[in-house]
Amino acid sequence: MSVQTLEISRSSASGILSSGNATGMRSLPTVSKYIDTSTCIGCKACEVACQEWNDLKSVATHNDGDYQTLKTLDVQFWNLIRFDEREVDGGLKWLMRKDQCMHCAEPGCLEACPAPGAIVQYANGIVDVNPEQCIGCGYCATGCPFDVPKFHASTGKMAKCTLCVDRVSVGLEPACIKACPTGCLHFGTKDDMIALGTHRVEQLKASGFPTAALYDPKGVGGTGVVTVLAFGDHPEWYGELPRDPHVPLGVRFWKNVVRPLGLIAIVGAVVGAFGHYFNFGKKEVQGAADSESNLPQA
Amino acid sequence: MSSVPIRDRAMDEAVIVGRDRENVVVGNEIIRHRLASRLIHWSVAVTFFGSLLSGLPMWTPVFGWMATLFGGLQVCRWLHAWAGIAFSAAALVMLVHWFSEMELRPDERSWIGPKLFTYMRYQTDDSEVGKYNGGQKIFFFTSVLGALGLLVSGVVLWFPLRFPHLVRELAIILHDVTFVLFAVSIVFHIYLATAAEPGTFGAMTRGTVTKAWARLHHPKWYKEVTGGK
Numbered sequence: 001m002s003v004q005t006l007e008i009s010r011s012s013a014s015g016i017l018s019s020g021n022a023t024g025m026r027s028l029p030t031v032s033k034y035i036d037t038s039t040c041i042g043c044k045a046c047e048v049a050c051q052e053w054n055d056l057k058s059v060a061t062h063n064d065g066d067y068q069t070l071k072t073l074d075v076q077f078w079n080l081i082r083f084d085e086r087e088v089d090g091g092l093k094w095l096m097r098k099d100q101c102m103h104c105a106e107p108g109c110l111e112a113c114p115a116p117g118a119i120v121q122y123a124n125g126i127v128d129v130n131p132e133q134c135i136g137c138g139y140c141a142t143g144c145p146f147d148v149p150k151f152h153a154s155t156g157k158m159a160k161c162t163l164c165v166d167r168v169s170v171g172l173e174p175a176c177i178k179a180c181p182t183g184c185l186h187f188g189t190k191d192d193m194i195a196l197g198t199h200r201v202e203q204l205k206a207s208g209f210p211t212a213a214l215y216d217p218k219g220v221g222g223t224g225v226v227t228v229l230a231f232g233d234h235p236e237w238y239g240e241l242p243r244d245p246h247v248p249l250g251v252r253f254w255k256n257v258v259r260p261l262g263l264i265a266i267v268g269a270v271v272g273a274f275g276h277y278f279n280f281g282k283k284e285v286q287g288a289a290d291s292e293s294n295l296p297q298a
Numbered sequence: 299m300s301s302v303p304i305r306d307r308a309m310d311e312a313v314i315v316g317r318d319r320e321n322v323v324v325g326n327e328i329i330r331h332r333l334a335s336r337l338i339h340w341s342v343a344v345t346f347f348g349s350l351l352s353g354l355p356m357w358t359p360v361f362g363w364m365a366t367l368f369g370g371l372q373v374c375r376w377l378h379a380w381a382g383i384a385f386s387a388a389a390l391v392m393l394v395h396w397f398s399e400m401e402l403r404p405d406e407r408s409w410i411g412p413k414l415f416t417y418m419r420y421q422t423d424d425s426e427v428g429k430y431n432g433g434q435k436i437f438f439f440t441s442v443l444g445a446l447g448l449l450v451s452g453v454v455l456w457f458p459l460r461f462p463h464l465v466r467e468l469a470i471i472l473h474d475v476t477f478v479l480f481a482v483s484i485v486f487h488i489y490l491a492t493a494a495e496p497g498t499f500g501a502m503t504r505g506t507v508t509k510a511w512a513r514l515h516h517p518k519w520y521k522e523v524t525g526g527k
Contacts, residue, residue: 013359115371116359135375137356138458142466151459156372250467258471259358262478269485276418277493283420284496285510 006169007123012113030125031168032193033177035098036200036228037238038209039184042067042081042096049179050079053164073099075150078161079176082239088231097238098176098185101148101161103127103224108247111255112143125190125224126163134158145220145245163224193226200228219246316505321429321523327506328523335395336502342392345385350481352378357474379456382448389445396438399429406432429519437483447476
C-alpha cells in the first residue's frame with residue numbers, strides 16, 4: 001500500500017500524462033540520505049537495523065574471503081556494506097561503501113516498469129514499490145544503472161530500500177541512519193545534505209585526498225542518496241559504483257519512441273483496412289458464381 | 299475416416315474428402331485446405347491471439363483493461379510466456395507443413411515491393427498465380443521469421459537477470475518491433491481473408507472454395523486442379 005500521507009509525484013506506466021495518482025497539490029522538500037565512506041568503519045549496524053525495521057527474513061551469508069555479508073543486494077537484504085581492498089600509492093586502502101537504492105530523481109526502474117503504479121516516486125523524492133501491482137517482469141532491473149532491484153524466488157515481486165518511507169512520513173529518520181555509531185550517516189533535506197557533503201569534501205581535500213568528491217550523478221538527475229568518496233575520481237572502486245549512471249538508452253528509446261510509434265502503426269493498420277474497404281471495396285466473383293466471365297482476360 | 303462411402307448424400311461430401319485430401323474438385327467446389335492444414339492454421343491463430351491479448355496490457359496501460367480478460371496483469375505475465383512458447387511450437391509445425399508449397403518463384407520476387415500495393419488496388423494480373431500468390435508466400439516467411447524473433451527476445455525477457463544489460467535492452471526493442479510488424483501484417487491478413495475477398499474464410503474453416511473464386515484469385519492453381527476446365 002502506498003503511504004497515503006505522502007504525495008505521489010510520479011508513478012510507473014500511468015498513461016500519457018504520467019501522473020497516475022499524483023494530485024500535484026503538495027510541495028515537499030526532497031529528502032536525502034548522506035553517506036560518508038571516509039568515516040564508515042564497516043560495523044554493519046545499518047544492515048542489522050534495516051533487517052529489523054523491515055521485518056526481513058534472514059538471508060544465508062557467503063564467505064568470499066572478505067567481510068561483505070552478501071555478493072549483491074537481495075530481495076530480503078536491502079542494505080549492504082561493500083568492502084573493497086585497493087592498493088593506492090603503495091599503501092592499502094580498505095574502502096567501505098553502504099550500498100542500497102539510490103532513490104534517483106529520474107528513476108530508471110520507474111521509467112522501465114510496465115505495471116501501472118507498481119513503482120512510485122513520492123513528492124519528497126523517495127522511490128517505492130507497490131507489491132500488489134508488481135508483476136515480477138524484471139524490467140526495473142534493466143532500467144536501473146545501479147543493479148538494485150532484486151526479486152523474490154517464489155512470488156516474483158521486487159523489493160528494495162524504501163528510504164524508510166514509513167518512518168520518514170511520521171517524522172523519523174531512516175533506521176540505518178539511527179543505528180550508525182560513527183555519525184557517517186545523516187538524513188535531512190537534499191540541500192542540507194549537499195551542504196554537509198560539500199563541507200566534508202573540502203575537509204578531505206585539505207587532508208591529503210585531492211580527488212575527494214560528492215557522488216550525486218547528474219545522469220539520473222541526481223540521487224536521493226549522496227555519497228562522499230575520498231577517491232572521487234574512482235567511484236568504481238567502491239563496490240562497482242558506476243562512473244556515469246543514466247537510464248539506459250534502450251529503455252528510453254523503447255518507452256518514448258518504439259512504443260508510441262508501434263501503437264500508431266497498429267491503430268493505423270486497422271484504420272487503413274477500413275479505409276481500403278471504403279475506397280476499393282471487395283475483390284470478388286462477378287455475376288453468377290460459375291460463369292465464365294471470371295476467367296482473367298489474357 | 300475414408301471408410302464412409304463418398305456417395306452418402308446425408309453427409310457433406312466436401313468435408314469428408316477434405317479430411318485428408320486437398321487440391322481436388324468436389325461438385326462445384328475445390329478443396330483448398332485439408333483438415334490437418336486447417337487445424338495447424340487455427341492452432342497458430344489461437345496461440346497468436348493468446349500471446350497478443352496477454353501481452354498488450356503489459357505493453358501499454360492503454361490496453362490495461364485487457365488484463366481483466368485473464369484475471370490481472372500478474373496472470374498476463376505468466377500466461378504470455380507460455381502462450382508464446384505454444385505459438386512458437388505451432389509456428390514451427392506450420393513451417394514444416396507448408397514449406398514445400400511456399401517456394402518463391404523468380405517471377406514472384408517482384409512481390410517484395412510496390413507490387414503489394416498494386417495488388418491492394420486490385421490491379422495485378424493474376425493469370426500466373428498458383429495456389430499461393432507471391433504476397434502470401436512472403437507473409438509466410440515473414441511470419442516464421444517474426445515468430446523466431448519473438449521467441450529469442452521473449453526468452454530473454456522471461457529470464458532477464460540471466461542476461462547482460464545490453465542484451466536485455468536489445469531484447470525489449472526487438473520483441474516490440476517484431477510484434478508491431480506482426481500485428482500490422484495480421485490486421486491485413488485477417489482483412490483480406492474476410493471482408494476484402496469474399497469466399498476466402500471458408501477455405502480455412504470448411505476447407506473449400508468455389509470454382510469461380512479459384513478462377514478469380516488463383517487461375518494457375520485452378521487450371522492445375524481442374525485439368526483446364
